[in-house]
Amino acid sequence: MTESPEIDRLKVLFAHSLGVEYGMISEDQGLMDSVAEGEGAAIELLYDRFGKLVYRMAYQLMPTKADAEDAVQEIFLRLWQSAGRYDSSKAALVTWVMLISRRHLVDRLRRQKVRPRPQAFDESWTLADQEQQHSGEISALLTERQQRLRERIEALPELQREVVQRAYLGGRTLREISLELDRPIGTIKSALSRALAGLRERVAEDEGLL
């Protein structure tokens, strides 16, 4: 799938720069090899492919839009720094980018020790608060999506709900959650895994896939 003829051309050039014919290597691997070399065009292509995704991830966890934009810059900086470690035989690039992004966002939350964007686990949080937080930036889709997420989380068993709210939305570590909830780490770990599986099932139900 191609985004534009220009991006297609860049992809061919990236392949050629590695001395191979386009199609003989993973596009993702070729792109990240070029990013690791500091090639401006490759970094731009990386942003074109994943900038929106990374921004949405940052927007979900960061308390303000400015923090989200700062975080996006930091994440792409980290993507460049770690590009040499990417191996297309292990993971799709989107998974790798999201993992790097997620780790950075959670680290940033912990460093700043600020509350993330108000999420479902705060019982006092209302849709009105959310609209005020975004001050006009919010879209109807954001409200609707967040509402659905909140409902799905609310439907989980208590322990799973508590764990996923703290880990999934709050950026807490297993150990921190274990201390907060006074439960063994193994229990917390299992609860998180089951909670996410439950959320996936509910998404599938909502979309009529089950």
Place this chain on the structure above:
Amino acid sequence: MSNMTGEPGKQPPPHQLEEDLREFCVADAVGALSEKEQQNLEYQEAVSDPGVRKAMWDVREGVMKQLRADLPKVEPEASLKHRVLARVLRAVESDFVNSTEGRDLPSGSNTAMIKRNWLERFVGGRVSPVWRVAALVLLTISAGLFWNLTAANLLNKSMISIARDNETENFAKFVGPETLEYFLNPLVQHVPFKSIGEESDARARILYFPGEDHAFFLTKNLPILVEGEYFLRVETPSVDAIVVRFTPRGQITGIDFVVPSGVNPTTASWVITSSNTQNDEVKVMQNIS
């Protein structure tokens, strides 16, 4: 896997590994691992076989899909792209300048980066094919010219060397191999001659080893006399004597002679004379003092 938060240890049975490791991968994907737990997980991944590593990433991928589905549908500002690229490329340039390659560059200079990027773009094919072909043609022509000039130079030197060798060999045949030493030994002193009177292409030279009583007299293009011969005479305050009598044989004439005692060939006066009769001496050449 109970040892995940401690030191990596013995591999647990596969089924236990699968569940425990899977849950850790889920937690990692959500960002719920501490830094140490993350490092332990990465170590576990590194020492696992490819199938396990792939499975670990599959678990992460599954969680990422879930995360992605829950993301807000917001769009970044267009200016964010410029800010991101500017920040990353500044870091790239700074990293390059601070590296070995760019150490001697002025702070902030991106000259080497531009050159490196240009070269990499050229070699990597990101320059138009027309320019690449033109550059290759120019390079080929330059290399050819250089080769030709070098080859011509070498050939010329070779030819000169061959000619010199031939001339020397011919001369040696004419004057004898033992006299060739006069021309090849750097210790030999030379006493050149010049023509007297009419301009001619006659040449003459005396060659000798300092301290020795023998010398070699060489002439070239002296006119061959119909009757009579040439004389080589030396004059000093104390000596006035004819040391050589000779008749030119062909173009070059070489004669070995005894230097009179007490005569320094370089400081003495030498003269070549011709005479049809003994009483009608004509000076033809004399040494250049």
